[in-house]
Amino acid sequence: MERAILSGNEAIARGAYEAGVKVASAYPGTPSTEILENMVQYPSIDASWAPNEKVALEVGIGAAIGGARTLVAMKHVGVNVAADPLFTLSYTGVKGGLVLVTADDPELHSSQNEQDNRNYAKFAKMPMFEPADSQEALAFTRLALEASEQFDTPVFLRTTTRISHSKSIVELQDPVSGLPQPALEKNPAKFVMLPGNARKRHPLVEDRLAKMEEWACRQPFNRVEKGTGDGRVGVITAGVSYQYAREVLPEADILKLGLVYPLPKALIRDFAARYETLYVIEELDPFIEEQLLAMGIQVTGKSLLPLCGELTPGRVAQGLSGQAVTSYYSHKEMLPGRPPSMCPGCPHRGVFYALNRLKAFVSGDIGCYTLGFMEPLSAMDTCICMGASIGNATGLSKVLDPPERSRVVAVIGDSTFLHTGINGLMDMVYNNAASTVLILDNRITAMTGRQENPSSGYTLMGADSYRVDMEEICRALGVRNVRVIDPYQVSATHKVLEEEMARDEVSVVIARRPCMLVKRDPVARKPALSVDDEKCTGCRVCLKIGCPAIEWRSSDQGKGSAHINRLFCVGCSLCRQVCHFDAIGECQ
Amino acid sequence: MSNPVTNVLISGVGGQGILLASEVLSEVLMLAGHDVKKNEIHGMSQRGGSVVSHIRFGEKVYSSIIPEGEADVLLGFELLETYRYLPLVRQGGSVLANNLQIFPSPVTLGKETYPENIPAKIAEAFSDFTLVDGLKLAAEAGNERTVNIVLVGALSKRVAVDDHCWQQTLRKMVPPKYLEENLRAFNLGRQL
Numbered sequence: 002m003e004r005a006i007l008s009g010n011e012a013i014a015r016g017a018y019e020a021g022v023k024v025a026s027a028y029p030g031t032p033s034t035e036i037l038e039n040m041v042q043y044p045s046i047d048a049s050w051a052p053n054e055k056v057a058l059e060v061g062i063g064a065a066i067g068g069a070r071t072l073v074a075m076k077h078v079g080v081n082v083a084a085d086p087l088f089t090l091s092y093t094g095v096k097g098g099l100v101l102v103t104a105d106d107p108e109l110h111s112s113q114n115e116q117d118n119r120n121y122a123k124f125a126k127m128p129m130f131e132p133a134d135s136q137e138a139l140a141f142t143r144l145a146l147e148a149s150e151q152f153d154t155p156v157f158l159r160t161t162t163r164i165s166h167s168k169s170i171v172e173l174q175d176p177v178s179g180l181p182q183p184a185l186e187k188n189p190a191k192f193v194m195l196p197g198n199a200r201k202r203h204p205l206v207e208d209r210l211a212k213m214e215e216w217a218c219r220q221p222f223n224r225v226e227k228g229t230g231d232g233r234v235g236v237i238t239a240g241v242s243y244q245y246a247r248e249v250l251p252e253a254d255i256l257k258l259g260l261v262y263p264l265p266k267a268l269i270r271d272f273a274a275r276y277e278t279l280y281v282i283e284e285l286d287p288f289i290e291e292q293l294l295a296m297g298i299q300v301t302g303k304s305l306l307p308l309c310g311e312l313t314p315g316r317v318a319q320g321l322s323g324q325a326v327t328s329y330y331s332h333k334e335m336l337p338g339r340p341p342s343m344c345p346g347c348p349h350r351g352v353f354y355a356l357n358r359l360k361a362f363v364s365g366d367i368g369c370y371t372l373g374f375m376e377p378l379s380a381m382d383t384c385i386c387m388g389a390s391i392g393n394a395t396g397l398s399k400v401l402d403p404p405e406r407s408r409v410v411a412v413i414g415d416s417t418f419l420h421t422g423i424n425g426l427m428d429m430v431y432n433n434a435a436s437t438v439l440i441l442d443n444r445i446t447a448m449t450g451r452q453e454n455p456s457s458g459y460t461l462m463g464a465d466s467y468r469v470d471m472e473e474i475c476r477a478l479g480v481r482n483v484r485v486i487d488p489y490q491v492s493a494t495h496k497v498l499e500e501e502m503a504r505d506e507v508s509v510v511i512a513r514r515p516c517m518l519v520k521r522d523p524v525a526r527k528p529a530l531s532v533d534d535e536k537c538t539g540c541r542v543c544l545k546i547g548c549p550a551i552e553w554r555s556s557d558q559g560k561g562s563a564h565i566n567r568l569f570c571v572g573c574s575l576c577r578q579v580c581h582f583d584a585i586g587e588c589q
Numbered sequence: 590m591s592n593p594v595t596n597v598l599i600s601g602v603g604g605q606g607i608l609l610a611s612e613v614l615s616e617v618l619m620l621a622g623h624d625v626k627k628n629e630i631h632g633m634s635q636r637g638g639s640v641v642s643h644i645r646f647g648e649k650v651y652s653s654i655i656p657e658g659e660a661d662v663l664l665g666f667e668l669l670e671t672y673r674y675l676p677l678v679r680q681g682g683s684v685l686a687n688n689l690q691i692f693p694s695p696v697t698l699g700k701e702t703y704p705e706n707i708p709a710k711i712a713e714a715f716s717d718f719t720l721v722d723g724l725k726l727a728a729e730a731g732n733e734r735t736v737n738i739v740l741v742g743a744l745s746k747r748v749a750v751d752d753h754c755w756q757q758t759l760r761k762m763v764p765p766k767y768l769e770e771n772l773r774a775f776n777l778g779r780q781l
Contacts, residue, residue: 006619006627110630134626134653167628167653170619247651315657328658329680330714336673337701339693341603341638372636377698544698549637553697568733 003173009164012135014039016142024064026057029449030076031111032165033104053420054079065099068183074102092202098149107311117285122262129157129262131240135169214263222259235276245317345550346571348514351488355495356380361410366390368414388421395434411438416446416454430479443516475509482508491578527572536584537562543576594647596655601666606737611642618646621750628653668707687723726777735774742778
């Protein structure tokens with residue numbers, strides 16, 4: 002049998018392929034992004050980026066109603082966006098199997114909160130599988146699609162960052178064959194969710210969960226593993242926490258759950274009755290623990306383990322033993338941090354440099370440009386969720402008097418604007434708010450690793466596509482002042498922003514320049530720049546743009562001087578424009 | 590422990606080629622017949638941030654994260670990022686560090702200072718310490734961008750896997766155009 006070492010996300014894509022998935026849709030979001038990116042290698046799947054998670058799920062629902070197996074993927078907070086169709090989809094059920102992958106991010110490696118989406122399974126009354134490694138990620142994707150059809154329900158597959166991004170060995174199989182051909186079939190009682198129909202569907206949902214609970218007691222994905230000990234300690238766990246439990250408590254017997262909702266209650270009662278000590282080991286919320294307590298089972302979990310952050314072997318060991326894990330080596334000095342920063346040549350840098358100098362109050366959004374909050378640019382004051390910048394700016398402008406009001410600038414990327422920013426702009430114009438909106442149009446969804454979007458002109462599969470016209474959209478929403486700037490031009494950027502901030506009505510400034518990392522755009526990389534030591538006065542103004550290519554060298558005699566690392570510099574010339582002494586030029 | 594697992598940690602700065610290095614290592618280990626798990630964080634940690642990759646192998650690996658203080662080998666692509674992860678290394682573990690400093694932004698801005706004499710501090714605590722002139726060896730191999738493969742070569746001495754597994758994996762994973770210089774880079778590192 003062929004084996005490969007795959008990440009959890011690669012394994013999910015492979016599982017979808019093996020299960021005969023025909024349609025996959027998603028909006029990129031760490032740690033889920035690579036699932037759809039890896040679908041591209043399987044030509045039998047129509048994989049696409051949707052403008053947001055709600056649309057992605059709606060596309061998936063349509064494909065499932067047509068009878069095709071479908072996979073929809075998003076990060077945990079994306080499910081909030083998709084929640085509206087999701088809860089009603091639970092009532093309609095499916096025709097072709099539908100799996101929604103929710104990739105959660107305990108520890109907030111790349112997110113604005115660490116919500117535990119297992120709660121959505123209970124809330125939306127949908128089953129949820131949770132793999133513990135890549136082999137299970139592949140197998141559970143197949144299983145979830147089969148269960149979706151067997152029980153006529155959408156099914157969650159939940160991963161966490163450590164599952165999505167860890168690689169482990171999987172066995173590959175051939176794709177299934179003989180699935181029914183998609184076709185139209187009228188069934189309004191099932192798919193038209195007016196009150197009269199929906200009222201009849203709700204009892205079916207409750208009945209379905211009860212049936213799945215019984216079914217889950219007999220399935221091999223919920224299994225008991227004997228430990229090396231004397232059988233006094235039992236553990237109930239799932240997902241990545243299972244791996245840490247095995248690592249830390251080799252002597253314990255473990256009930257490993259593959260399906261975390263609905264819980265196999267009879268199996269759990271039987272298991273729990275055998276142990277003097279019973280632990281639930283789970284990350285984030287006491288999702289399993291609370292259900293066990295409600296069943297009247299005495300367990301220990303969150304009284305020992307943290308509610309916040311991800312688990313690690315050390316955190317589990319420390320929680321259960323009460324003893325801190327000690328290291329052989331510990332530092333005797335404070336180490337400098339190494340925060341991420343905008344890339345050399347990033348088109349966002351010039352914009353934030355201007356916003357900083359204009360003392361703007363920046364209503365921010367989600368993307369690479371959120372890094373604009375960091376020193377030395379220090380030009381972002383809020384960041385809540387995708388698309389929030391514009392609505393937040395409207396709210397601020399409603400409560401402020403004109404001099405302060407003019408300082409408010411909403412900053413949003415092209416992909417985020419098309420995700421959920423448009424509605425905010427519609428409201429801003431409709432309700433006569435006065436604020437400046439800055440759209441950072443780098444023609445790509447950059448933060449998640451450069452994915453296409455409706456303004457990039459390409460699809461996920463690499464086909465040419467219509468490119469959304471940002472200016473026309475803004476004008477159609479009623480914005481009278483739409484201006485386009487090149488953020489590499491420092492003075493012009495500053496001037497346009499200053500003028501539009503002073504205007505007491507809605508204006509949109511589009512800062513247009515492709516992401517430095519996107520290779521397809523014909524922007525030739527310019528030669529690296531260098532600092533002329535003779536001319537450099539050590540004034541440090543070039544350090545204020547926060548470019549990683551510029552280093553500072555202190556000197557015993559003089560004031561020190563700036564240097565440009567030629568391996569990093571891409572010649573964007575921002576530093577050259579801010580230098581007062583003409584000390585920066587092309588390498589000699 | 591009844592289930593011996595070897596733990597390798599690779600650290601550095603986003604953009605240095607750490608992911609490729611850890612991919613090569615885990616493919617090699619699978620080819621050599623081990624169970625392997627590998628873990629790192631994508632996303633925010635790129636873009637010049639601190640990056641760390643965990644690789645664990647043995648007969649059966651559970652956690653993909655190395656238990657705290659149990660790394661057997663630490664390979665650092667940059668001095669501060671080597672120094673930063675020393676608390677994850679066990680007593681008697683091996684440390685390899687690329688002799689390179691990349692100043693993080695708080696240092697450039699003068700808010701914090703880059704620690705001094707890092708190699709001496711590592712050597713004092715870990716007797717098996719190797720300082721690698723990655724850039725010099727990469728240039729010798731014919732391309733300054735092969736530093737990561739030089740470092741993988743240096744690491745290969747600490748991982749008991751047959752030479753042919755390394756050669757076979759490099760041939761599979763490196764584009765043919767760059768294969769010769771990468772094989773030279775690997776061999777220069779392996780000779781250290």
